[in-house]
Amino acid sequence: MRGWRRHSGVAIALDRENVDTDQLIPARFMSTPRAEGYGNFLLYDSRNDAYGQPVSDFPLNAVPNASVLISRRNFGSGSSREAAVYALVDFGIRVVIAPSFGDIFASNAVNNGLLPARVSSADADAAIRKLQKGPLDTTVDLLDRHIRLGKMAFDFTIDDVWQQKLINGWDDIDLTQNHKQAIAAFRAQHVQRMPWAIPVQQTNFRSAGRDTVSQ
Amino acid sequence: MSARRLLDKLWESHEILRREDGTSLLWVDRHLVHEGSHHAFAKIAERGVPVAEPGLTFGVADHYAPTRGKPATDAIARMIATLASNTDTHGITCFGLDDPRQGIVHVIGPEQGLTLPGLLINCGDSHTSTHGAFGALAFGIGATEVAHVLATQTVWQKKPKAMRIDVTGRLGPGVGAKDLALAWIAKLGADGARGHAIEYTGPAVRSLSMEGRMTLCNLSIEGGARFGMIAPDQVTFDYVKGRPFAPSGVDWERAVELWSELPSEADAIYDVSVSLDASEIAPIVTWGTTPEDALPVTATIPDPARMSGTAAERARNALEYMGLTPGRALKQIAVDQVFIGSCTNARIEDLRAAAAVLAGRRAKVPGIVSPGSQQVKAQAEAEGLDRIFIDAGLDWVGSGCSMCVAMNGDHVEPGKRCASTTNRNFRGRQGRGARTHLMSPAMVAAAAVTGHLTDVRELLRERVPA
Ligand code: SF4
Numbered sequence: 001m002r003g004w005r006r007h008s009g010v011a012i013a014l015d016r017e018n019v020d021t022d023q024l025i026p027a028r029f030m031s032t033p034r035a036e037g038y039g040n041f042l043l044y045d046s047r048n049d050a051y052g053q054p055v056s057d058f059p060l061n062a063v064p065n066a067s068v069l070i071s072r073r074n075f076g077s078g079s080s081r082e083a084a085v086y087a088l089v090d091f092g093i094r095v096v097i098a099p100s101f102g103d104i105f106a107s108n109a110v111n112n113g114l115l116p117a118r119v120s121s122a123d124a125d126a127a128i129r130k131l132q133k134g135p136l137d138t139t140v141d142l143l144d145r146h147i148r149l150g151k152m153a154f155d156f157t158i159d160d161v162w163q164q165k166l167i168n169g170w171d172d173i174d175l176t177q178n179h180k181q182a183i184a185a186f187r188a189q190h191v192q193r194m195p196w197a198i199p200v201q202q203t204n205f206r207s208a209g210r211d212t213v214s215q
Numbered sequence: 216m217s218a219r220r221l222l223d224k225l226w227e228s229h230e231i232l233r234r235e236d237g238t239s240l241l242w243v244d245r246h247l248v249h250e251g252s253h254h255a256f257a258k259i260a261e262r263g264v265p266v267a268e269p270g271l272t273f274g275v276a277d278h279y280a281p282t283r284g285k286p287a288t289d290a291i292a293r294m295i296a297t298l299a300s301n302t303d304t305h306g307i308t309c310f311g312l313d314d315p316r317q318g319i320v321h322v323i324g325p326e327q328g329l330t331l332p333g334l335l336i337n338c339g340d341s342h343t344s345t346h347g348a349f350g351a352l353a354f355g356i357g358a359t360e361v362a363h364v365l366a367t368q369t370v371w372q373k374k375p376k377a378m379r380i381d382v383t384g385r386l387g388p389g390v391g392a393k394d395l396a397l398a399w400i401a402k403l404g405a406d407g408a409r410g411h412a413i414e415y416t417g418p419a420v421r422s423l424s425m426e427g428r429m430t431l432c433n434l435s436i437e438g439g440a441r442f443g444m445i446a447p448d449q450v451t452f453d454y455v456k457g458r459p460f461a462p463s464g465v466d467w468e469r470a471v472e473l474w475s476e477l478p479s480e481a482d483a484i485y486d487v488s489v490s491l492d493a494s495e496i497a498p499i500v501t502w503g504t505t506p507e508d509a510l511p512v513t514a515t516i517p518d519p520a521r522m523s524g525t526a527a528e529r530a531r532n533a534l535e536y537m538g539l540t541p542g543r544a545l546k547q548i549a550v551d552q553v554f555i556g557s558c559t560n561a562r563i564e565d566l567r568a569a570a571a572v573l574a575g576r577r578a579k580v581p582g583i584v585s586p587g588s589q590q591v592k593a594q595a596e597a598e599g600l601d602r603i604f605i606d607a608g609l610d611w612v613g614s615g616c617s618m619c620v621a622m623n624g625d626h627v628e629p630g631k632r633c634a635s636t637t638n639r640n641f642r643g644r645q646g647r648g649a650r651t652h653l654m655s656p657a658m659v660a661a662a663a664v665t666g667h668l669t670d671v672r673e674l675l676r677e678r679v680p681a
Binding site: 016017018020022023026027028030031033034045050072073074077078079080081082083085100102103104105107108111112125159160161164172173175176177179182183186187190193194195196197198199200 | 228229231232234236237238240242244245251254257262264270271279290291293294329331333334339340341355356357358359360362363366367368369371373405406409410436439441460461462463466469470473504505525529532620621622629639641642643644647648
């Protein structure tokens, strides 16, 4: 994953509360391998009518080059499906702006370089009203936690750790490998304290004693 | 030092280290994977890393499991086969379709004794909070995190804030854990507990069975909480004892000793405390497209004209999707079909509650009953519950996620209305255009009998001998 500091692109609004991950990607598409791309599945049942024809005035259809999405509270609630983030990212979205996010969605987003930018309800509301007249160019500064949307300017919040992760494009597995010894030591004392931490039917495993983090 | 809470004790006993920024690296005791974990297996394959702890990883076919005959499509069959081959490659025990231990991941974990008090449990599924009912630290994770757990048996996590939901009083007849859960979600909102770990306390929670506690913790995520938990007690120990993967002998004695130290100290302080009176809770149904759109069945459909701002707009959209008219009684809403199943409400007690209402009655609408696991199915059949469902005119089918998520081919047709024991009434959750009303198993059974949303207490009253 590559890190980034600033993003400029076209913003659109999705004027809805509680855009859950079932809406972001309906379950029936989730058996597709990622290599095939998930962009077309994004908000599929909102973007297309019952006959599979695109709804022309739906924001994503009207502005297919959009890369910033502004929505309302509780965005990405529900299922932990990371495919919801894949659909956004594969469509080309780099930043989602909303007053609040589902916890699992937000951490999935950060793991894929997508910024979940939290703003006040008032700012989200003002931005959505501004975008009702049409898409606008926007710049999102990850370092300063600042958004410029046309002539409007406002700040967003993001957890410090997540900000660093997005900027540096960190990969957790690499980070964790550095703690291999601490993990092995923890495992040993943990299992001693509660032997049932290793399930009893896995007897061969208790004696296997191999490193937690291989490689 | 301030009084420690269940959350603190669980956290401390799994924390390998804490970074300066406050993020903890936690040890994972049990990692449950299912068909949807294919992205994560692909990620570790790409890196060429093995599964760190195959003995702590368990697979189960549930999300795509057929409930009747063979998988509905080749794509679905492929998902199940991919899980089988991934678990096989890495030496992971997998409860596949032909394994008598197969069932929904959050039903079989506890059933097999894989879920124990004091453990940390992860699964790539948001309802992993279910396992918190045992006093475990259990939370759902996304695919990147699943890959991380596979590769390292650890997870990076910031400690959430602690929230207490204290339930006083007693639940009335015909009112259960599902109603209790929907009641607090309606009160606090679908994001009311975001960023918090919920601990459920109080006499009404203590008097719930393990099945009821699992239903309550299961729905924590619908109120925005990644974690829901209940301190273990004798009810917990009685449930766990003798399960296949549970400790036994000397280990059992030691385990109970340790588990008895888990409950929060009496004067512990929570970041947020909420209290509810169980005796005021009526059977609840949802009317809209998020679980917070929930009301007592005795109420009327809300009127957006009486709301303001985004709430009015949202209610209007929800009612339009649901095809409902404001102001009418919820009990007048006719349903096309019913579904009894899912990790929320398909355990033996749930099936008994539904069967108690359906016994000797006929359903006016079609529906399916999908037990939470093959073992639940076998037990229900031993108790004769299957006959009650079949005689009522409902389909008694195999175990899996089925219509909860509509991945296996079972789904609700566009525009059709389903009374459902599941956990999400989201747009399209049960199939494109499907209209879902969430409620308890007894309430779904009542809706099946009358063909419309019904206060199950009326049907139960008829049963009381004069
Ligand atoms: S039954 Fe539904 S909520 Fe439960 S694990 Fe399956 S899909 Fe998820």
